[in-house]
Amino acid sequence: MRKYLYWLLPLFWMGVIFYSSAQPYGEQDIKPFLGNTLNVAFLKPYLDWISFTYHHSEVSVETLGVAGLIEFFVRKGAHFGVYFILLCLFFIAFVKTSKCKFWTVIALSYMLTVTYAVTDEFHQSFTANRTPYAGDVVIDGIGAAFAALFLIFLKRNKK
Template sequence: MKYWIGPVLWMAGIFYSSSQPYQEQDIKPMLSEYIDLSFLNPVLDPVHFTYHHSEVSLEALGTAGLVEFFIRKSAHITVFLVLTLLFYYALKKSTRLATSGLMLIAWILTVLYAAFDEWHQGQTPNRTPYFGDVLLDTTGATIAVGILFIVSSFRKSEK
C-alpha cells in the first residue's frame, strides 16, 4: 500500500493545479518582469499555428506569452510522464504482473487520469477542457513507457 502514496500524492498535485483559475497560474508577468526574453524573438518569429481555436504566435501572444505556452504544454508531458513512472513502480511493488503488463496498466491509468483531469479542469472557473491536452498527457505517458521499455531491455541484456 505504501507504494501507492507516490502516485496518489502526484495526482493530488495535478488535481490542485487543475482547480486553480488560469489567472493564478499565469507566469507571463513574472517572465516579463524578471527576464529579458527578446533574444528569443528571432527563433520564435516563425512559430505560427492554431491550438484550441487560438492563434499561437509571437505576434498574437508576445514573447512571454509564447514562452509560457510552451512551458505549460511541456509541463503536461512531463507531469504525466512522471505519473506513469509512479504508477509503474507502485504496480511493480504491489503485483506480480509481467513487465509488459505493468507498462500497459500504468499507461492506461495515466491516460484515464488525464481524461479525468481535463474534465475536472472544465469545472474550474476560467479554465476549459481540451482533448489536445489529453493527447499531450498521453504523449508523456507514452514516452515514460518507452523509457521503461529501454531500461527493461537493457537490464535483460545485462543478465
C-alpha cells in the same frame, strides 16, 4: 501491508495534478515573470517563425508575445512531464505490489495515466478561467507513452 505504501506515490502525484488544475489560469500565469523579471523580448527574432493553431487559436509571437509563446510551451511541457512522472509512479506501485508481467504493468500504468488525464480535463471544466481540451489529453498521453518507452528502454538495457 507495507508494500502497498508504494501506491501513495501515484496518489500523491495525482493530488498535485488535481491541485494544479483547480487553480484559475490567472494564478498560474507566468507571463509577468517572463516579460518583466526575465525580459525575454530579445528572443523575438529567434521565435518569430513559430506559428500554428492550437485549440482554435493562433499560437505565435504576433498573437501571444514572446512571454506568452514561451508560457504556452512551458504549460504544454508541464502536461507532458507530469504525466510522464505519473506513469512511472504507477509502474513502480504495480511492480512493488503485484506479480504482473512487465508488459501488463506497462499497459495498466498507461491506461490509468490516460484515464486520470481525461478526468483531470473534466475537472478543469469546473475551474474559473480554465477549459477542458482533448488536445491536452493527447499531450498527456504522449508524455505517458514516452515514459513507457523510457521504461522499456531501461529494461532492455538492463540485460
